[in-house]
Amino acid sequence: MPDDSKDYVINLRVSRATYDKIKRKAVENKESISNLIRKAIDDSAEIIGDLSSEILGKRDKFKDVVGYHKAKAARDLECARCGTAIAAGGVVTVGETEGAKKFFFCENCK
Numbered sequence: 001m002p003d004d005s006k007d008y009v010i011n012l013r014v015s016r017a018t019y020d021k022i023k024r025k026a027v028e029n030k031e032s033i034s035n036l037i038r039k040a041i042d043d044s045a046e047i048i049g050d051l052s053s054e055i056l057g058k059r060d061k062f063k064d065v066v067g068y069h070k071a072k073a074a075r076d077l078e079c080a081r082c083g084t085a086i087a088a089g090g091v092v093t094v095g096e097t098e099g100a101k102k103f104f105f106c107e108n109c110k
């Protein structure tokens with residue numbers, strides 16, 4: 001049975017020029033090559049994620065919602081779709097994802 005708690009290593013073959021460039025950047029940043037690559041992938045993934053939600057837009061923003069219910073706002077909220085202020089005590093529609101993330105919507109938006 002595979003051990004899921006264990007980290008595995010992937011070796012990549014790169015050109016001398018690419019290796020030299022990565023090595024130079026690592027030295028400049030005073031970090032190891034593997035740390036530099038890990039950070040580069042982390043940063044890129046975050047940026048790509050942000051860009052993709054901006055470009056593909058709102059349409060995907062609530063795609064993980066699995067259910068809606070009405071609730072009474074216990075404090076001032078902001079509509080997740082249009083940004084309208086929802087005052088404490090007002091009716092709010094709550095959209096919940098399976099991961100228990102919650103979105104709050106004003107009466108116009110759902």
Ligand SMILES: [Zn+2]
Binds near residue numbers: 079083084105106107
């Ligand atoms: Zn709204």
